[in-house]
Amino acid sequence: MARILGDNGINMQAFSLAENADFGILRMIVSDVDRAVHVLREARFGVTTADVVRITCPDTPGALADILENLAAHDVFIEYMYAFSRNNHAHIIIRPSHIDRCIEVLGAAT
């Protein structure tokens, strides 16, 4: 799958692999969503898209805790998340229970 994306000039920016005994789900952020969906479907992979929120925060202890406490206080639950850091910034990909409320809460906090 990585080769297919590579051959088609698509870059993966972040991903996380969740598995259980029978199957796995690969969640990823790519440089070109539409093209990625197209080429992966052609190659007979099962593909779906979902909206997620990417939060950027300082790459320091406690930064994530503040964000999560804020979300929790406003009843936004997290279905899953994964993260990576780069250049002193941390990027957290969140799939929230209620994406609109999540965006609202985060917007109010900045």
Place this chain on the structure above:
Amino acid sequence: MRPPEGIFYIHPLTLLFMIWNPSKECMNADKKRKLQSARLRKLVERTYHNTPFYRNRLQERNILPDDIRSIDDIVRLPFTTKDHLRDNYPYGLFAAPMTEIVRLHASSGTTGQPTVVGYTRKDLGIWTEMMARCLTAYGAGKKDIFSVAYGYGLFTGGLGLHYGVEHIGATVVPMSSGNTPKQIRLMHDFGVTALACTPSYALYLAEAMKEQVPRRNGRPLRLGIFGAEPWSENMRRDIEEKLGIDAFNIYGLSEIMGPGVSHECACKDGSHIIDDHFYAEIIDPQTLEPLPYGEQGELILTTLTKDGLPLIRYRTKDLCSLHPEPCACGRTSLRMSRIVGRSDDMLIIRGVNVFPSQIESVILEIPGLEPHYQIVVNRAENLDTLEVKVEVHEDRYSDEINRMVALREEVKARLQSVLGIAASVKIAEPFTIPRSEGKAQRVIDNRKTNM
């Protein structure tokens, strides 16, 4: 000198072979034909007047009950199939009013709907008498303590054996199926002498027993009655050796009655069909023409004495051959060979009938599954396993694991509900289930052919 009426004629061989009802089981051929003919005439009368389904079919062929004089005229009558039972679900083929039906049983249908059978009190009495003949042929009697490990419930196996065992005066332990450690424990504690279950479960028990109950000075277990799935001579030797018992075959189907349609005797050379109650024929499943004795074909059974759900020339889809030669045991009834296969695609898994079309109907009903599936049957440690591979439509893909797991569990639960047995479900990657032009190879049965 002819024996006087009213006294059973004791065939010399009953001294060696136990026979429950010698006057019927050792009846001479002429008398049997006359009896079968009389019963067939009554059967056609009864269904003509009580069951619109049969009346219509006879009228379509311009046949009146009076046209059926002897048992040979049976070939003029049309066949009955499982589809007829399905199309007339639930009670359309019954020939007695519901107030006279005292029991219902159900077995697998070809789709999500089961096949329903009904019994009058008289039918149940006949069934019990059939079972008594079977059990006596196996050498069972008052002194036996029977563990009936066929499923009790809608399935006819458990209750069929149960009433038979009580009728011959033996002691019945209604174990039903499942809970192997308890089965073994109670078999040991109760001094069980006879076991009734599927042959593959018998082997499974034998393995499990090795650990729990080591064989020291022998066990009281001496007799086994196995059926509900086909099994070979090799399997019989295996069971007899591992359990230290005498193992016999019993055959039946719930549409006809339940277990007890035919049974082996001490000769173990084919099963005696109880043909004063069930008339057997063999046909070519393709042409539907009758075949002579000795040739292999599809077994057709007619119930000569049932009142609740009489069936005329029922297509069992079981393949075997029939043999009229006299048996050393003294019984004169027609013998059938082992069942060598099916003329349809029905599977038997852990003794339960499963039609691939049942599985297909579940898959087509659940939103989000592609209409491509594969059924894989294996036998691991003597137990059959059923795995159903499905493909998920893109619309139902989710990035959340629990949604995918929930879909799988939904399919599993529906299958369990429709089939009556548990199946494991595997979500296959898209486009991995083979599609083929023409007939799809949907079923992969990895069990070694046991014939």
